[in-house]
Amino acid sequence: MSERAAQRKALSKGLDRLNERMVTLAELSELAIRKAMDSLARRDPVLAQEVMLLDREIYALQVEVEGACADLIALHAPVARDLRTVTTSLKITTDLDRIGRYGRDIAEITLQMVGRGGEPVSLPPRLREMADLTIEMVDTATDAFVKRYADTVRDIMIVDDKVDALHQENFRDLVGRMASGAVDVETGARYLYVNRYLERVADHAVNIGERVVYMVTGERPKPPADQG
């Protein structure tokens, strides 16, 4: 085997291992946000605790991925698509870790609500809809990464606009219900947090989508005109 072929084989093996870790990381992050919302909807402390555990696993895996990326750069000096795969993985891990962290934040709210006791207040319907859309975005983004498929990223942007609109609607709705006394202030305030967290998770999904486009095509998607 020539030296170049041997180098390629070693790099390919390293990239395969990186990809396996990234796929696991993506699955865990999506699972964290999904379970967090379920724990909130069902006031389920056991599920909330599972999210805490997931968050720790996600963080450990993120650290592992960072190390793997540094090794690949130091030992193999990847170029072109290989280089974009490594740098994109490095960036996406941060987004995935943040998604996991928001999952934990939501799970904490579940535990706080369970701890307060009293009559459970059902999840505002728009918040449930927003959570479903957000999870769908994370799913599309991570799937685009796993399959190296950039075409679905446009769908993520469209769904993100809906999430942003729901974020505003939820805010107004919750404030109105808190003012009228339909929802007590503390519960309403916690839902406002959840509303905000979901909107941030959706933004991270958009980030992942944009980075997948760069990884696959080498081109960075242009920001929408209104954002300059």
Added chain:
Amino acid sequence: MDQILEAPSPSIEAGSRTTIESRSLSIWYGKKQAIEEVSLSIPRLRITAVIGPSGCGKSTYLRAINRMNDTIRGCRIAGQLLVDGEDIYAPGVDPVLLRRKVGLIFQKPNPFPKSIYDNVAFGVRLHYRATRAELDAVVEGALRHANLWVEVKDRLKESALGLSGGQQQRLCIARALAIDPEVLLMDEPCSALDPIATAKIEDLMFELKRSMTIVIVTHNMQQAARVADNTAFLYLGKLVEYGATRQLFERPRNELTENYITGRFG
């Protein structure tokens, strides 16, 4: 082969004047075609790397620029190769005068079995009439320019063959610099050198490009990435892609380039 591009990339910086230009250049060794219609504009005062797998024609292309292939029997050329706008294969062009303007550094250092001084003075004596004092000044200048002066100034009369490989290669560069060329062609100049000697040659290239145009053939992709402003990728005698080095290594436009630089073949 329809993946192979004919035109150079627009990413080559505009406005930098071209020193070397090939227009549909083809070269044959007997019946075997080594270069096929390569059109390439090499800008002045820049380092341009030519990369590609063994046998892709990169050395043939480089050697055509100072007509080194003339000496090979059965070598035939078609198309045009311009240096400073002049067709160097036009009738009446003296290859010896061309080589004064276009120096060539080989893969293996090839000092003459003479003293260090005489190696550097060789070309000057061949092309010019110079007094001893003038010659001394040229030799010192060329050795300084090649970052070798400090290492050899006290043993100029000793045989060049006693120098290390890296020093010999810098001596060959000094020998080329002594006749003040405008272009320096380097054919895998570091492949016989250790990493420290390689680093010295690369540092030297950065200094030299202030005053001359450099074209380097290398099979070492990382070297091309380190030193070259622009890079051309040749495959099976054809120009596949040519562009700014950064673009070629980060976002190659051609699948063949991508596969070659990532080590999937070659």
